[in-house]
Amino acid sequence: MALRSVDVLIQEHRAVERVLETLEGLIDDFLTNPEVPDAAKQELGEVSDYLARDLVLHIQKEDQGLFPALGKFLPTNEGPIAVMLHEHREIDQTHQELAQGIAELEQHPSVGGKAAAQIRDHGRCLIQELRAHLYKEERVLFPFAETCLGEEDDRVILRKFDSLAVGSRQ
Ligand SMILES: [Fe+2]
Numbered sequence: 001m002a003l004r005s006v007d008v009l010i011q012e013h014r015a016v017e018r019v020l021e022t023l024e025g026l027i028d029d030f031l032t033n034p035e036v037p038d039a040a041k042q043e044l045g046e047v048s049d050y051l052a053r054d055l056v057l058h059i060q061k062e063d064q065g066l067f068p069a070l071g072k073f074l075p076t077n078e079g080p081i082a083v084m085l086h087e088h089r090e091i092d093q094t095h096q097e098l099a100q101g102i103a104e105l106e107q108h109p110s111v112g113g114k115a116a117a118q119i120r121d122h123g124r125c126l127i128q129e130l131r132a133h134l135y136k137e138e139r140v141l142f143p144f145a146e147t148c149l150g151e152e153d154d155r156v157i158l159r160k161f162d163s164l165a166v167g168s169r170q
């Protein structure tokens with residue numbers, strides 16, 4: 001059955017993709033400027049805030065909401081859930097490296113500098129990791145969830161989403 005919880009996650013994927021497109025455009029623009037322009041710094045700050053707040057919350061919703069419910073049908077220490085959990089840790093690591101580069105941009109605004117290189121390398125890596133990750137969730141794990149979870153599971157998962165969202169605002 002169609003699940004509202006999965007629908008919420010898919011909507012969030014579309015938002016993540018829009019932010020990745022922005023990030024990709026900003027990184028491409030680096031190549032044509034000697035210094036990262038102020039407008040780009042501002043946009044990168046917004047991307048960083050989005051990732052720290054919304055992407056982290058999205059990952060928590062899967063780790064603590066959807067995946068435990070799927071754990072009744074699939075092992076969580078191997079197979080697709082284990083792969084997704086591992087990718088979440090990798091995405092988080094890459095995101096931290098990117099955020100560090102963005103935070104250092106104020107002191108090192110040169111496009112040839114260390115902060116810009118960190119943004120370029122880890123930004124590109126994050127774009128690639130996330131696009132592949134979202135694709136796998138939507139092709140494999142979410143359809144599986146919709147074949148095996150029911151209304152009551154959906155309600156429990158949505159309640160967990162709500163409590164995580166409240167927690168993330170505090
Ligand atoms: Fe995920």
Ligand SMILES: [Fe+2]
Pocket residue numbers: 009013058062134137
């Ligand atoms: Fe996801």
